[in-house]
Amino acid sequence: MSEKTYKPGNYPDLPPPPGTVGVYGWVRQNLFSSISNSLLTIISVVLLYYLIDGIIGWFFLDAVFDAESKIACRKIDDGACWAVITRRVGQFVYGFYPELERWRIDITFLTMFLAFAPLLYPDIPKRKWLLYFSAFYPFFAFVLIMGGYFGLQKIEYSLFGGFMLTVILGVCGIVCSLPLGILLALGRQSNLTVVRTLSVCFIEFMRGVPLITLLFVASSMLNYFLPPGTNFSILVRVIIMFTFFSAAYIAEVIRGGIQAIPKGQYEAADALGMNYWQKTRFITLPQALKISIPGIVNTFIGLYKDTTLVVVIGLLDPLGIGRAALADTKWNGLSTETYLFVALFFFVSCFAMSRYSLWLENKLNTDKK
Amino acid sequence: MTFFSNIWRNEKSREIIVQIIVLFFLGWFISWLVMNVNANFEALGKDISFEFLFIPAGYDINQYLIDYDSRDSHLRAGIVGLLNTGLVAFFGIILATVLGIALGIIRLSKNWLASKIAYWYVEFTRNVPILLHILLWHGIIINTLPHPRKAISLGDVTFLSNRGFYIPKPLAESGIELVYLFLVVAVIFSILFAKYCKKKQDLTGIQYPVFLINFSVICFLPLIAFFLSGMPVSLEIPALKGFNFRGGMHMSPELAALTFALGIYTAAFIAEIVRAGILAIDKGQREAAESIGLKPSKVMNLVILPQARRVIIPPLTSQYLNLTKNSSLAIAIGYMDLVATLGGISLNQTGREMETMLIVMLIYLSVSLSISALMNWYNSKVKLVGR
Numbered sequence: 001m002s003e004k005t006y007k008p009g010n011y012p013d014l015p016p017p018p019g020t021v022g023v024y025g026w027v028r029q030n031l032f033s034s035i036s037n038s039l040l041t042i043i044s045v046v047l048l049y050y051l052i053d054g055i056i057g058w059f060f061l062d063a064v065f066d067a068e069s070k071i072a073c074r075k076i077d078d079g080a081c082w083a084v085i086t087r088r089v090g091q092f093v094y095g096f097y098p099e100l101e102r103w104r105i106d107i108t109f110l111t112m113f114l115a116f117a118p119l120l121y122p123d124i125p126k127r128k129w130l131l132y133f134s135a136f137y138p139f140f141a142f143v144l145i146m147g148g149y150f151g152l153q154k155i156e157y158s159l160f161g162g163f164m165l166t167v168i169l170g171v172c173g174i175v176c177s178l179p180l181g182i183l184l185a186l187g188r189q190s191n192l193t194v195v196r197t198l199s200v201c202f203i204e205f206m207r208g209v210p211l212i213t214l215l216f217v218a219s220s221m222l223n224y225f226l227p228p229g230t231n232f233s234i235l236v237r238v239i240i241m242f243t244f245f246s247a248a249y250i251a252e253v254i255r256g257g258i259q260a261i262p263k264g265q266y267e268a269a270d271a272l273g274m275n276y277w278q279k280t281r282f283i284t285l286p287q288a289l290k291i292s293i294p295g296i297v298n299t300f301i302g303l304y305k306d307t308t309l310v311v312v313i314g315l316l317d318p319l320g321i322g323r324a325a326l327a328d329t330k331w332n333g334l335s336t337e338t339y340l341f342v343a344l345f346f347f348v349s350c351f352a353m354s355r356y357s358l359w360l361e362n363k364l365n366t367d368k369k
Numbered sequence: 370m371t372f373f374s375n376i377w378r379n380e381k382s383r384e385i386i387v388q389i390i391v392l393f394f395l396g397w398f399i400s401w402l403v404m405n406v407n408a409n410f411e412a413l414g415k416d417i418s419f420e421f422l423f424i425p426a427g428y429d430i431n432q433y434l435i436d437y438d439s440r441d442s443h444l445r446a447g448i449v450g451l452l453n454t455g456l457v458a459f460f461g462i463i464l465a466t467v468l469g470i471a472l473g474i475i476r477l478s479k480n481w482l483a484s485k486i487a488y489w490y491v492e493f494t495r496n497v498p499i500l501l502h503i504l505l506w507h508g509i510i511i512n513t514l515p516h517p518r519k520a521i522s523l524g525d526v527t528f529l530s531n532r533g534f535y536i537p538k539p540l541a542e543s544g545i546e547l548v549y550l551f552l553v554v555a556v557i558f559s560i561l562f563a564k565y566c567k568k569k570q571d572l573t574g575i576q577y578p579v580f581l582i583n584f585s586v587i588c589f590l591p592l593i594a595f596f597l598s599g600m601p602v603s604l605e606i607p608a609l610k611g612f613n614f615r616g617g618m619h620m621s622p623e624l625a626a627l628t629f630a631l632g633i634y635t636a637a638f639i640a641e642i643v644r645a646g647i648l649a650i651d652k653g654q655r656e657a658a659e660s661i662g663l664k665p666s667k668v669m670n671l672v673i674l675p676q677a678r679r680v681i682i683p684p685l686t687s688q689y690l691n692l693t694k695n696s697s698l699a700i701a702i703g704y705m706d707l708v709a710t711l712g713g714i715s716l717n718q719t720g721r722e723m724e725t726m727l728i729v730m731l732i733y734l735s736v737s738l739s740i741s742a743l744m745n746w747y748n749s750k751v752k753l754v755g756r
Contacts, residue, residue, distance in 0.1 A: 030481035037480050044482045194388040198395065208737035209730045210697040212708060221722045224409045225402045305498035312701055319500065335508025343497045343505065350496035 069330035084331040085341045091321050092341070095161015101153060105164050108141045112171070120356065157233045161316035163345060169235075169317075170304040173242035177303065178296070180243060181250025185288075186280060188255055199251070206248035211306055214241045219313040238310055246303040253295035257288035290364050297357035301350045308346075318342045406723075421719040422447075428714050430705045432456075432621050443715045450710030451732065457627050457706065458693040464632025465692060466685075469639025476644050487640065494637035499695050502634050507626035507702045517613050526606050534620040535607035544601035551594035552587075559583035623704035627696065635692045639685060646681035647673060679751050686744050690737055697733075707732065 006012075019025055031041045062079025066086055073081035085092065094102050115137035118130035145168070148154035160168065187199030206214075218237040223230065261284065269279045289296075311320040322338040325331050331338075376382045410416065426446040429439050434452045437445060476487040494502075511531050515521065520530035528535040566579045595602070607617030650673050658672040699706040700713055712729040716722055 030479065033479060037478075040478065040480045040483045044480070044486055048482075048486065192384055192388050192391070194391050194395075198391070204738065204741075205734065208734040210694040210708070210733055212697045212700065213712065213726060213730050213733070216712060216722075217726060220716075221726060224406050224723065227405055228408050228412055301496070305496075308498040308500045309698070311500070312698075319504065323504075333512045335512055336505065339501055339505040339508060343501050346498055346501065347493060347496045351492060354496070 070332065070334055080337050081334055082337060082341075084325055084334045084337055088321070088325055091162060091325075092318055093162050094164050095316050095321065096159040097155060097161070097164065098153070098159070101147070101155065104144045104147070104152070108144045109164075109167070111137065112141070112167075157235045160235065162321050163318055165310075165315065165317045166304075166307050169239060169242060169307040169310065172239045173246055173303050173307070174300050176239070176243040177247040177250055180247035181296075181299075182254060182285070182289075184247055184251035185254035185258060186284075188251060189258055202244075203248045203251050206245050207252070211241075211245050212309055212312060214245055215309055215313050217241070234313075234315070238313070238315070242303060242307070245306075246299055249299045249302070250296055253292045253299060254288055256295065257290075257292035258284055260291050261287050293361055293364065294357055297353060297360075301353050304350060304353070305346060318345065415720075417723060418721075419724055421715075421721050421724070424719075426715060427718065430710065432624060432705060443711070443719070446715060447707065447711035447728070450705055450707040453624075453704065453710075454693070454696055454699075454706040457624060457631065457696045457699065457704070458689075460624075460628040461631035461635065461692050461696065462689050464628060465635035465639055465688070468632060468636035470643050472636060472640035473643025473647070476640060477647060491637045491640050494634055495641075499630065499634050500698050500701060502630035503627060503698055503702060506630045507622065510622040510626050517609060520609075520614075526604070528607060528614060530614075531622065532613055533622045534625055535614045535617045536620070537604040537606050538616070538618040540603050540605055542601040542603060544598040547598045548591050548594045548601070552591045555587045555590040559586055562586075621704070623699065623702050626702060627699055627704050631692050631695060634695075635688055638688050638691075642681055642684045642688065643677075646677040649680045650676050682751075683744055683748060686740060690740055693736065694733065 019028055032038045058079045060079075062077045063082055064073040064076045064079065065082045067073040067076060067081065067083040070081055070084070073083055090099065090102075094105055097105060114130065115134045117124055118127045118134055124130065143149050143152070146155060184199050184203055187195050188203065190196050190199070215238065218241040219234060222237050265283055265287070266279065269283045274282070308317055308319050310317050311323065314320075316324070319339075319342060322335075322342055326333075326335055326338060376386070422444040423442050425440050426443045427439050428446070430437055430446065430449055430453075432453060433449045434456060435445075435449060437449045472487045472490060475483050476491070478484050510533075514529055514531040517528070517530040517532050520528040520535075522528050526537050562583060563579050566577045570576055605616045607614040607619075654672055654676065655668060658668040663671065696706060697708040700709040703709070707729060711725050716725040719725070
């Protein structure tokens, strides 16, 4: 240690102690700060090595991407047999929608992003014009998908399937359940005893039973509750059930948001002489919805994932298509490949949704800037 | 005219009018539904009756906790299904809790690599539908595990094959009563001892290693009794007979797949809950505890966890409920739970959709509501009390 004296104001900047900065410092602090920590790192590295080694080998290196059947696959290599997917990719995406008409689905799907953009990103240029398009979009999509107008061939509901069905069910359920959920949340907080009791009963019932029983009701019992002779498509019935189910969950999330608003806000609104609907529109909802965004998006993700349950009542969503493929003797036993492929699709879309919710949360978080 | 507009302007009377209108529409809607049901049932020649519950079910169930064969009634089949739901929920909850808490803690660890692995595990698992998890695990067990003849054996007593898992079954022999007796004594002792220590700590501040002492008492007392009474437990080891194993305890591929899938899926949610619960504790609490010289383990056990528990337990219970409700997806792989027995085969055989679905829904509803009630009670009990 050398001792030196400096005149005030002349102290030189010393370098940080060795081993606290740079790559070495980072590794030491984050991976090897103590004995137990080092042990954890080593275990993780070994685990990762085997995992990545196995996954890359099975997924890509030893995999077969096209073959006649499972047996043909196994003759080529012993990794994954993706032929079950590549040979049927059209069905996985479009179900049994006629091949010549599939461009209609493509257009609907691509324009969906255009229709959602102004709703999801408030800063987008030309937002007002795009919003007109968003309002018009449901009719546009309906006509394009269903056909029957403007010389488009009419397509039966029963031909819908694959990822297209997932997106239709998911988007319809999400779009319909948000308004209903808001109404239910307001109803649950209402001063009117009858309205409150009704909302509570509805919410608790929907949250108390498994979705699958509701889908059974939709598929086999709903007709009993309608005038004799009424018959409407199973797809619509399922969407109604999804909407009810997820609206109940959304209502609970929003109720949490409403209860989190400080009482002073309501008192101020009352002092200004606002009536109930003005208070709701300008004071309650903007704040409550902002707080409950993460919960709402989580419910949406849940709903989107739950669309897979329609396979149990016989609709051909990607899982249904996959099970049909596996029932084929050519592809018998390739369940891991099939289900992993479908899982990848769900992972990508759900992960994107949760990232969007994080982004929005940060954007709307005005207190901590 | 002014009379009516006055009524409408008065808040109280307006509320009453609105409620009467709502009630009127509700009544109209319900009677409309009932009328439709009546008309439909008349057209089909059906009625509502629960007598079908007592006629023989006529179908087999491959996994049961109470005795059952196809001559038993639909009611008993339903009870077998309900118990199967309970069984898979029980195993699933244990797996999910252990895995979830471990992952939640790893996620908060200072180790960058381990925390990233836990993060990606959580993201991959919870962004994939539960039904897909169930089918994937079922497929893996059915398609990639070997036939019983080539079963993977663990020490020649436990066998994994595509017909399920076989583990040795402990059989009680005479003299086992002593072990049970000692177990009961040990449990009673631990409860009393824990109470005594708590009192002592409240009065004097002296702490005893309560957990360690109680744990060893509960473990060792029955063990001593076990050896004293000459080891009155024999193991029935599964053995290959013909095409499958006989004897031992059998876990069907469906039960195993369902347990893994539900446990692994719910663990991801529990990990996030545990993490959020620990993060919710104010940093000052930890700093204060450290500054008065508590050891890291005591900081966790005495300061962080008791507070985090309050945040963690309500969402944790709702995850348990979700797991139980998700177990109804068992029907997709043919595990005979409540929905698959009463709401599945019984429904198809008797054609009584209304009655079976009503029973199934009511059972799930009453379980959910009673657990919610329990939670509300717990919440009010542990709520922060201002002094």
